[in-house]
Amino acid sequence: MTDEMLEKARKNAADNGYTSVEFRKGDVEERIPVEENSVDVVISNCVINLTTDKVKTFREIYRILKPNGIGRMVISDLVTDKQIAEDISLIDPDKWCSCIDGALTKENYIDSIKNGGFDIVEVLDEKLYTEGDQVENRKITSLVIKAVKQ
Numbered sequence: 001m002t003d004e005m006l007e008k009a010r011k012n013a014a015d016n017g018y019t020s021v022e023f024r025k026g027d028v029e030e031r032i033p034v035e036e037n038s039v040d041v042v043i044s045n046c047v048i049n050l051t052t053d054k055v056k057t058f059r060e061i062y063r064i065l066k067p068n069g070i071g072r073m074v075i076s077d078l079v080t081d082k083q084i085a086e087d088i089s090l091i092d093p094d095k096w097c098s099c100i101d102g103a104l105t106k107e108n109y110i111d112s113i114k115n116g117g118f119d120i121v122e123v124l125d126e127k128l129y130t131e132g133d134q135v136e137n138r139k140i141t142s143l144v145i146k147a148v149k150q
């Protein structure tokens with residue numbers, strides 16, 4: 001995330017009179033700049049896929065959510081049937097940035113959420129994103145997942 005992106009977001013909010021939003025800069029993998037046990041809902045679309053350590057990221061989301069079944073996340077991301085993220089030599093930076101080469105298998109993605117602390121994990125939606133030569137005959141699927149902090 002760049003400072004220019006934040007400036008643009010703040011300008012758009014001000015120009016449109018959105019007074020109840022705030023933009024904070026942080027690395028979701030290292031530390032989300034939000035107090036622990038304070039958040040009702042985390043939403044995310046195709047961001048966690050870009051992180052290098054998904055479990056660390058889910059732990060950080062778990063940390064900021066309210067406990068006792070109140071805090072939950074609803075996220076969408078891409079997963080693959082043939083994961084290549086373990087072998088760095090096979091990673092194409094452009095494909096990583098397109099959310100393809102950093103994709104985990106569905107099983108590993110869900111395990112990462114559980115290893116991040118979440119017990120209740122539910123797949124809300126699943127659809128084919130792309131497959132074929134462009135992605136070395138991998139099948140890329142879009143998932144929408146809900147997880148609750150107990």
Ligand SMILES: C[S@@+](CC[C@H](N)C(=O)[O-])C[C@H]1O[C@@H](n2cnc3c(N)ncnc32)[C@H](O)[C@@H]1O
Nearest residue numbers: 001002026027028029044045046047050051099
């Ligand atoms: C594919 S874009 C998705 C953007 C937006 N969610 C959407 O749906 O249009 C990925 C975004 O993830 C952000 N991102 C990637 N890694 C991140 C990290 N470790 N911490 C915070 N943001 C990150 C990037 O800055 C980028 O804005």
